[in-house]
Amino acid sequence: MSSVELPDDNDKSLSSASTSPCPSPKPHRLLPNNLYVVLYNFKARREDELDLKAGYKVTVIDTSDPAWWKGKCFGRVGYFPYNYVTKVQPGERPLQVTHNLQVSDGDSGLTLLRDQIVIQIGEELDGMVVIRNAENKQGICPVKFLQEV
Structure with a gap:
């Protein structure tokens, strides 16, 4: 899944902060x-x-x-x-799966079970997010099947 890179606002703030002599920290993102x-x-x-x-x-x-x-x-x-x-790494977000479903992982598919906890990696793009499960297997999942925990 490394070929799917989603934009991360955190990266933008870090790159702009590095050119400023006095970067202003964003504690809510850390x-x-x-x-x-x-x-x-x-x-x-x-x-x-x-x-x-x-x-x-x-x-x-x-x-x-x-x-x-x-x-x-x-x-x-x-x-x-x-x-x-x-x-949970900076920029990642824990989510709970709301329905049993099969999502694409680029190979055979990734099964997600209702109430399972997954980690969102990066930002939402066109109603889809890259997630990882407990085994660090990644897949692309519609956000409509996920909720904040």
Whole structure:
């Protein structure tokens, strides 16, 4: 999917900022480099674990255990399985799929399931967006089948 490049307003502001002697930062566009989105619901079984729902955003604060990460969500701190989250990069947006559907990925197609969390990459173009799933497989999806989380 690297041949499909969508314009990103963030890139424009960065290039114009680099020519200015005093760039004005845009804090609302900046994400901490440890921001993740929850892919699946997780019910805490111990007091030191976090209850998480798909779509929640988690700030990861400790990845020293390969299976259980420590994070902060809605002011609570606790552990959760590392593979229940995916990193959100600047310019990306977590979305929830509203219907089961098959979308184009350039090969055999990508199946999306209702309530699945996907990440939008880049901007919308003609009612379509490039998304990636938990396995980092990309596809092109109509925005009408996606909603903000």
